[in-house]
Amino acid sequence: MERKEFLKTCGFGLVGLPFAASLLHSCGGIHYAVANENNGMISIAKSQFVIHPEKPDKLRNFVMVQSSRYKFPLCLYRTDKENYVASLMRCTHRGCELNVGGGIYSCPCHGSEFTNDGTMMTGPADENLKTFTTTTDAENITIHLS
Ligand code: FES
Numbered sequence: 001m002e003r004k005e006f007l008k009t010c011g012f013g014l015v016g017l018p019f020a021a022s023l024l025h026s027c028g029g030i031h032y033a034v035a036n037e038n039n040g041m042i043s044i045a046k047s048q049f050v051i052h053p054e055k056p057d058k059l060r061n062f063v064m065v066q067s068s069r070y071k072f073p074l075c076l077y078r079t080d081k082e083n084y085v086a087s088l089m090r091c092t093h094r095g096c097e098l099n100v101g102g103g104i105y106s107c108p109c110h111g112s113e114f115t116n117d118g119t120m121m122t123g124p125a126d127e128n129l130k131t132f133t134t135t136t137d138a139e140n141i142t143i144h145l146s
Pocket residue numbers: 091092093094095096107108109110111112123124125
């Protein structure tokens with residue numbers, strides 16, 4: 001490899017490094033919770049919202065949850081200290097999987113947007129997301145699938 005070619009290759013590598021680091025950082029924001037599904041209910045420990053065990057007060061805004069009933073994940077969003085909303089991450093327009101970010105759900109297919117409680121904000125979708133009742137006790141959040 002010639003010196004000029006080597007410098008060019010290294011230069012692109014150095015330019016790309018911060019971008020790759022920011023991608024890795026943003027990927028770290030999505031957490032799939034460990035959950036127990038039984039008799040149409042999914043139980044998730046509240047501790048799944050803790051970002052780091054040494055800082056138990058620093059909580060995630062949401063966790064993703066897989067259910068055997070649905071092809072798409074559910075997003076369990078913490079709307080305040082004791083309230084959670086579980087929404088199916090399937091766009092009500094034509095069924096694409098939604099992205100989570102900036103406190104909303106957005107559809108990569110045609111641009112629909114939904115609030116974190118599943119309410120449709122921007123079309124072309126014209127229905128709210130499928131949401132599920134949630135209940136809590138001292139340690140767990142339960143999503144009721146039916
Ligand atoms: S499938 Fe989501 S906007 Fe069309």
